[in-house]
Amino acid sequence: MKKIDLRSDTVTVPTQEMREAMVSAEVGDDVYGEDPTVNRLEAVTAEKVGKEAGLFVTSGTQGNLIAILAHCSKGDGAILGMDSHIYNYEGGGIAAIAGVLPLLVDDTGGIMSEDSIKKWCRPHDVHFAPARLLCLENTHNRQGGNAVSPQDFKEVAVAAKEEGLSVHLDGARIFNAAVAWGVDVKEYTSVVDSVQLCLSKGLGAPVGSILCGSAEFIERARHWRKRLGGGMRQAGVIAACGLIAIEKMVNRLEEDHKNAALLAELLEDGGLLVEKPRKRTNMVYFVVKGEENKVKTLADRCAAKGVLFNALSEGRFRLVTHLWIDEKDVKEAAKIIIEEASCC
Numbered sequence: 001m002k003k004i005d006l007r008s009d010t011v012t013v014p015t016q017e018m019r020e021a022m023v024s025a026e027v028g029d030d031v032y033g034e035d036p037t038v039n040r041l042e043a044v045t046a047e048k049v050g051k052e053a054g055l056f057v058t059s060g061t062q063g064n065l066i067a068i069l070a071h072c073s074k075g076d077g078a079i080l081g082m083d084s085h086i087y088n089y090e091g092g093g094i095a096a097i098a099g100v101l102p103l104l105v106d107d108t109g110g111i112m113s114e115d116s117i118k119k120w121c122r123p124h125d126v127h128f129a130p131a132r133l134l135c136l137e138n139t140h141n142r143q144g145g146n147a148v149s150p151q152d153f154k155e156v157a158v159a160a161k162e163e164g165l166s167v168h169l170d171g172a173r174i175f176n177a178a179v180a181w182g183v184d185v186k187e188y189t190s191v192v193d194s195v196q197l198c199l200s201k202g203l204g205a206p207v208g209s210i211l212c213g214s215a216e217f218i219e220r221a222r223h224w225r226k227r228l229g230g231g232m233r234q235a236g237v238i239a240a241c242g243l244i245a246i247e248k249m250v251n252r253l254e255e256d257h258k259n260a261a262l263l264a265e266l267l268e269d270g271g272l273l274v275e276k277p278r279k280r281t282n283m284v285y286f287v288v289k290g291e292e293n294k295v296k297t298l299a300d301r302c303a304a305k306g307v308l309f310n311a312l313s314e315g316r317f318r319l320v321t322h323l324w325i326d327e328k329d330v331k332e333a334a335k336i337i338i339e340e341a342s343c344c
């Protein structure tokens, strides 16, 4: 039975072109700055997002953590959305390793209000952890994969800078946002100090993220990467896939968005309650109500029929389209999900 794996866009395996690029990649010791493929990937990505420098890191989680460490000192505060990936899904690294206090704000819809940010920017007082950093996320994973518009994004980033904060973008899927709104990615990245973007999600590379920012920021970030054990030596082997991801895979994200829109439409036509983000990208969230036991086992029952997806919380499910999902898969998955959900 063919598996239709809609758990995440992280499940993508490398393309044949990527596998061939790995074999022939020119490599060197990247801790000495001598891996030409890593150096090229960092430079190409930084140029694409309009920053001075880039740093190849092992994962999105590591990129975000390094950004927090490079922007903040122990005891500082970072303003974070309550639904942000950094707060919910990165193992508490912000607390465990950075010693930074999350200052939480409501990010319903994928972005916070300017007022909620300003409330945390309090005058100096020994009682307070000083707010140093704002972390934004776009597209916003837990908020339906919503792509926040360049306009809304910019307003919040500019307001934070006016308050003296640094701004970091968890742009794990920032190219999905840019493609969804039909804008150059710099519409987002030009208004932040640093951005982490994932090569290993919709762009299809097997491993890695790039953290970009000013040359001075990346120098500090490089030091933190080493401290965290993230110096990777002959990493050109995987950076070669990252280059293909960044140079050739961005435009194809549109296909994932089209497939997600079709999936949402089919599920809705089948009577399911489908969430409607303002700008859908490659995710579909749906909610199932019914007998507790049957709702609980929905994902397992679909998996038994070859359709894999995750339950984000009780009765709320997420489907993610990606490189290895086509229109036929979408139709088959919708059919099975509707059948199984109708038994709830």
Ligand SMILES: Cc1ncc(COP(=O)(O)O)c(C=O)c1O
Residues within 6 Å of the ligand: 010, 058, 059, 060, 061, 062, 085, 086, 137, 139, 140, 141, 170, 172, 173, 198, 200, 209
């Ligand atoms: C919005 C967001 N940020 C960061 C990450 C972390 O990326 P990684 O899994 O590479 O650590 C993810 C992963 O799904 C994500 O969705």
